[in-house]
Amino acid sequence: MNRLLQLLAVLVFAAFAAPALAVLNVFSSVPEWGALAEELGGDKVKVYTATNALQDPHHIEARPSLIVRARTADLVVATGAELEVGWLPLVLQQSGNARVQPGKPGYFEAAQYVRMLERPDRLDRADGDVHPGGNPHIQTDARNIARVAAPLAARLAELDPANAAAYQARHKVFLSRWSTAIANWEKQAAPLRGLPILVQHKAFAYLEDWLGLKQIAALEPKPGVEPTTAHLSAVLAKLQQQPVKMVLRAAYQSDRASQWIAERARINVVVLPFTVGGDETAKDLFSLFEDTIERLLKGAQ
Amino acid sequence: MRTPVSAALVAALSFTLPAHAANDADLAEIRAQVKQMKESYEQRMAALESRLAEAEKTAVKAEKRAAKAEAGVVQSAAAAAPIAAATTSASAFNPAIYAVLQGVYANLSQAPNKYVINGFVPSGDIAPAKRGFSIAESELGFSANVDDKIYANLILSLSPDNSVEVEEAYGVLTALPGGLRPKFGRFLSSIGYLNDQHQHSWDFYDAPLPYQAFLGGQFRSDGLQLKWVAPTDTYLELGAEVGDGANFPGTERNRNGVGDYALYAHAGGDIGANHSWRAGVSYLGLKPQDREYVQVDTTGVDSQLAFSGRSQLAIADFVWKYAPNGNAQNTNFKLQGEYFWRKESGDLTYDRDGALGLTNDSNYASRQSGWYLQGVYQFMPQWRFGVRYDQLEPGSPNYGSNAAYLDSSGFNPKRYAAMIDYTTSEFGRFRLQLQQSKLLPDITDNQVFLQYVLTLGAHSAHKY
Numbered sequence: 001m002n003r004l005l006q007l008l009a010v011l012v013f014a015a016f017a018a019p020a021l022a023v024l025n026v027f028s029s030v031p032e033w034g035a036l037a038e039e040l041g042g043d044k045v046k047v048y049t050a051t052n053a054l055q056d057p058h059h060i061e062a063r064p065s066l067i068v069r070a071r072t073a074d075l076v077v078a079t080g081a082e083l084e085v086g087w088l089p090l091v092l093q094q095s096g097n098a099r100v101q102p103g104k105p106g107y108f109e110a111a112q113y114v115r116m117l118e119r120p121d122r123l124d125r126a127d128g129d130v131h132p133g134g135n136p137h138i139q140t141d142a143r144n145i146a147r148v149a150a151p152l153a154a155r156l157a158e159l160d161p162a163n164a165a166a167y168q169a170r171h172k173v174f175l176s177r178w179s180t181a182i183a184n185w186e187k188q189a190a191p192l193r194g195l196p197i198l199v200q201h202k203a204f205a206y207l208e209d210w211l212g213l214k215q216i217a218a219l220e221p222k223p224g225v226e227p228t229t230a231h232l233s234a235v236l237a238k239l240q241q242q243p244v245k246m247v248l249r250a251a252y253q254s255d256r257a258s259q260w261i262a263e264r265a266r267i268n269v270v271v272l273p274f275t276v277g278g279d280e281t282a283k284d285l286f287s288l289f290e291d292t293i294e295r296l297l298k299g300a301q
Numbered sequence: 302m303r304t305p306v307s308a309a310l311v312a313a314l315s316f317t318l319p320a321h322a323a324n325d326a327d328l329a330e331i332r333a334q335v336k337q338m339k340e341s342y343e344q345r346m347a348a349l350e351s352r353l354a355e356a357e358k359t360a361v362k363a364e365k366r367a368a369k370a371e372a373g374v375v376q377s378a379a380a381a382a383p384i385a386a387a388t389t390s391a392s393a394f395n396p397a398i399y400a401v402l403q404g405v406y407a408n409l410s411q412a413p414n415k416y417v418i419n420g421f422v423p424s425g426d427i428a429p430a431k432r433g434f435s436i437a438e439s440e441l442g443f444s445a446n447v448d449d450k451i452y453a454n455l456i457l458s459l460s461p462d463n464s465v466e467v468e469e470a471y472g473v474l475t476a477l478p479g480g481l482r483p484k485f486g487r488f489l490s491s492i493g494y495l496n497d498q499h500q501h502s503w504d505f506y507d508a509p510l511p512y513q514a515f516l517g518g519q520f521r522s523d524g525l526q527l528k529w530v531a532p533t534d535t536y537l538e539l540g541a542e543v544g545d546g547a548n549f550p551g552t553e554r555n556r557n558g559v560g561d562y563a564l565y566a567h568a569g570g571d572i573g574a575n576h577s578w579r580a581g582v583s584y585l586g587l588k589p590q591d592r593e594y595v596q597v598d599t600t601g602v603d604s605q606l607a608f609s610g611r612s613q614l615a616i617a618d619f620v621w622k623y624a625p626n627g628n629a630q631n632t633n634f635k636l637q638g639e640y641f642w643r644k645e646s647g648d649l650t651y652d653r654d655g656a657l658g659l660t661n662d663s664n665y666a667s668r669q670s671g672w673y674l675q676g677v678y679q680f681m682p683q684w685r686f687g688v689r690y691d692q693l694e695p696g697s698p699n700y701g702s703n704a705a706y707l708d709s710s711g712f713n714p715k716r717y718a719a720m721i722d723y724t725t726s727e728f729g730r731f732r733l734q735l736q737q738s739k740l741l742p743d744i745t746d747n748q749v750f751l752q753y754v755l756t757l758g759a760h761s762a763h764k765y
Contacts, residue, residue: 052574054626061622061629062765063577064536064569071480071530086727090762096480096530125728225726226682254631254682 024160027073027100029084030057031276032139033110033148035285037077039174040153044163048073050091053278054252057083058129058224062090070095073106075159077152080109081116083136108155110148114138117205129224139275141206142182142289149174181286186211189293195300196242198235198267200227200249200258203274211296216242219257227257239265246299250274270299396445399758401501403437405430411738411746418740419712420669420695421514422594422606429507429748436461437752440468440501442760450476456499468499469521484526489519491528491540492563492583493639494618496520502763504635504677505720506734506750510691511641511671514714515614517549520585522561536569536579550612550643551587561587569765574627579765580619587612591650598653598706605655606707608665610647616640620765631682638674643667651703663701670694675718683725689718714740728756 023046028034034049041047048069051060057079060066070076070091078084092101100106116134123132138144153171157164193212200219208215217238221231246268249258255269262269272292273282282288407413407430416428430437438461444454452475458468471486489497495512496519508518524544531537546560547553554560563586569579591607598604617640624633649665652658671694677687692715700707716739722732731753738746 052627054574055628056630059630060627061577062762063571063622064538064567064579064765065571065577067538068530068533068536068570072532086762090764093482094530094764096482096528098476098478098480101475125726129726252626252628252630 024156024163025072025074027070027076029076029078029088030139032145032285032288033077033079033152035276035288036145036149036152037075037156039285040149040167040170041156042166042170044160044166045156050088053273053275053282056252058086060084060087062087062094066091067094070100071097073097073100075106075108075155076100077108077110079136079138080111081133081136081138082131083111105155105158108152110144110152111136111138113151114141114144114147117209118202128220128222135202135205137203137274138206140204140272140292141210142178142185143210144206145285146175146178146182149178177286181289185289185293189296192293192296192300196244198239198244198247198261200247200253203250204248204272207292211293213296216244219247219261227260232257232261236261236264239267245301246270246296248272248299251278268299270295272296394445396443397759397761399440399442399756399760401440401442401499401760402753402755402757403439403501404435404753405437405506406434406751407432408749409746410748411744416740418510418514418693419714419742420709421693421714422592422596427508427513427518430750438500440499444761446475447472450474480530480532482528484528485524487521487523488526489521490542490544490563490585491526492520492565492585492614493616493641494579494581494620494637495639498764501754501756504675504685504687505689505718506732506752507736509639509673509675509689510693510714510716510740511639511673514671514693515550515641515643515669520548522546522548522551524559524561536567538567538581540565540567546587546589550589550592550614550645552589552592554588554590561585571627575625576621576623577627577765578619578621581617583616583618585614585616595655596707598651599708600706602653603655604706605652607650607652608645608647610645610665612643612645615642622765629679631679633679635677636675638672640670640672642670645669649700649703651706653706661703661706663703665698665700665703667696667698669696683723685722685724687720687722689716689720691716691718710742712742716740728760730754 023044024041026034026037026041026045026047028037028047028049030051031049031053034047037045037047050066050069051057066087076092078088092107098104111133116138119134120127120130120132123130149171153167156167160167189211194214196214196216197208198217198219199215202218202220202223204213204215207213217235219227219232219235221228244265244267247258247261248270249255249272251271251274255271258269261267271279272295273279273288276282276284276288278288279291281291409429409432413428413431439459441457441459442455444452447453452473454469454471454473455467456469458466460466467487469486469488471484471488473482473484475482477483489499491497495503495509496516500508500519512518522542522544524542526540526542528538528540531539540563542561542563543559544561551561563584565581565583567579567581569577571577588610589612590609592609593605593607595603596606618638620635620637622629622633622635625631644667646666647664649663651661651663653660671692673689673691675687675689677685679685692713694713695709697709697711716736718734718736720732720734722730724730732750734750734752736748736750738748740746
């Protein structure tokens with residue numbers, strides 16, 4: 001019994017003790033922000049990514065493993081714009097970690113720092129899985145990564161002032177590498193400008209906006225609603241007037257609808273990694289976009 | 302004893318010292334750097350915004366040109382209309398609101414108003430719906446932050462008989478350090494796995510038999526709850542609750558102090574990307590006073606019984622979920638099971654006809670158990686199939702001198718269920734459930750339920 005009491009005393013004191021900021025524990029809802037935090041934080045941060053590229057970020061279960069990681073996090077980095085509304089609020093609430101609740105410095109939403117596209121004019125669940133804040137898949141435009149990097153570096157510095165200079169320095173290096181890379185990608189992707197495409201889910205609005213791709217139709221009749229044969233047939237009919245070269249889908253999505261349409265319309269299916277880890281090549285933010293553009297160019301041939 | 306504790310104290314306190322000791326000059330420099338970063342970021346945002354404004358201007362110009370054509374017609378009307386709602390209304394701080402609507406068509410071979418489980422005396426809403434069409438309980442929820450320290454939630458349940466019940470009404474302290482989030486008010490207890498999940502998120506139409514028999518459906522009380530997740534790498538949640546103990550298996554007691562107490566621990570985690578699990582043990586202790594129920598005695602008369610004493614319940618629960626790559630969207634599988642043990646001891650009053658014609662007081666002791674196991678498989682998006690088996694072991698209670706009037710048959714109630722459901726989205730579900738229920742010797746109830754569950758508004762995510 002005495003042993004048990006001693007153990008309990010240690011546990012309780014350890015729980016109330018302020019955590020030592022040897023490294024900043026970063027909990028990232030999706031892989032892209034985890035990768036960005038690693039670029040900006042280097043060895044000053046320890047990043048945990050709650051989802052992988054083969055999971056649908058809209059539909060994740062509030063698993064015990066996520067709750068326990070949020071419990072010890074110093075900073076939660078989410079996309080926001082209700083992308084994670086189905087699971088992250090519950091994870092944060094059940095973790096009991098007061099430092100990472102929305103509104104606290106330990107909670108960061110990337111979507112607040114970019115210009116949102118496809119903000120719906122009317123909010124009605126009859127329109128499918130609509131997000132009041134606009135399309136949340138902001139990471140498909142490389143310029144948005146840079147827009148999020150600056151406030152994220154500032155937030156890391158705010159939470160860990162001892163290493164503020166290091167975050168600033170790493171941000172500077174990252175930004176200059178990233179700007180060069182963007183210029184290169186835009187040059188490479190020039191042939192894609194004005195190219196008509198199909199998408200499976202409306203997941204590529206920012207990519208289209210950046211590279212000038214022209215979305216003719218989506219295979220999902222409404223965002224987040226499974227494609228139906230009737231809708232696919234209508235899309236197929238539309239392709240008679242407006243032919244496309246390829247249909248895009250994210251690595252996490254089922255391949256049935258895109259295969260169905262590709263076979264009938266004789267177009268290419270381009271599976272984009274969508275985020276870091278979406279395929280074997282997309283290992284970090286740089287290779288993610290290299291691979292994305294390479295795949296698009298290949299699909300456009 | 303003293304030395305290890307003080308050593309632990311020293312160790313714990315040493316954690317509290319920040320790892321980075323910085324002097325004033327360093328701090329000033331850091332602050333300057335942060336400020337500089339903020340400024341540079343603000344400049345960039347301003348540049349972006351001006352570019353955006355320019356783009357919008359061009360768009361507006363084009364619109365204006367188009368509008369000019371019809372301007373003559375709508376000019377007077379447009380001048381009168383305000384540009385934007387300039388006043389903010391009181392409703393801006395309204396809480397998040399949701400409603401859950403449910404209904405069922407039930408086809409039952411036995412009358413639901415005579416619903417009895419052999420050897421058990423539950424109370425609460427456990428009988429299946431009435432025969433034919435009926436709506437089930439509707440739920441109305443309001444939640445919001447009260448201020449920077451408290452969050453509150455109110456869930457009302459509207460019964461088909463037009464009565465309103467407070468299902469949950471609690472506050473949570475949100476700003477405490479150390480991962481503590483005390484809850485106070487009326488709430489569903491977090492014992493077991495299914496107990497703190499609302500009925501509309503269950504995988505079957507009705508609660509498993511052990512929940513009906515031991516908890517009268519679900520256990521809730523008015524009281525306090527303290528849950529704590531350990532700051533470790535593996536999930537470990539410890540919880541304790543105290544309450545008024547007024548709900549079954551407890552009773553109103555008209556006493557100061559604590560009427561029920563619960564303790565539980567849950568552990569969980571992932572195994573690779575495909576599997577996740579959670580398992581736990583729970584304990585619930587109560588002291589019912591004159592818990593009344595009706596039981597057929599050895600002479601075939603409906604006799605009135607009242608139990609006073611101690612009721613102790615232990616639950617072991619587990620759930621295992623499989624989803625390829627952790628992506629449950631297309632296919633997934635969920636296996637869950639719970640085992641209940643209950644020990645009750647105290648006094649039992651026997652009243653033959655309920656009118657004090659023939660009464661007898663005696664000691665009473667029972668050990669009873671029950672369990673269920675269910676699996677639900679989503680074989681394609683939106684479609685799920687599930688089976689469940691539940692069973693109870695009422696055992697042979699020690700009736701003391703009441704054994705002259707009371708007897709137990711030794712029959713174990715059991716039930717088989719299969720269901721298939723279709724979700725139109727996260728917010729709409731239709732379910733067909735077929736069930737064979739053998740709760741009394743020689744009586745089989747074949748049941749068919751066709752159920753819908755609709756969710757409106759700002760409904761938060763479901764628990765794991």
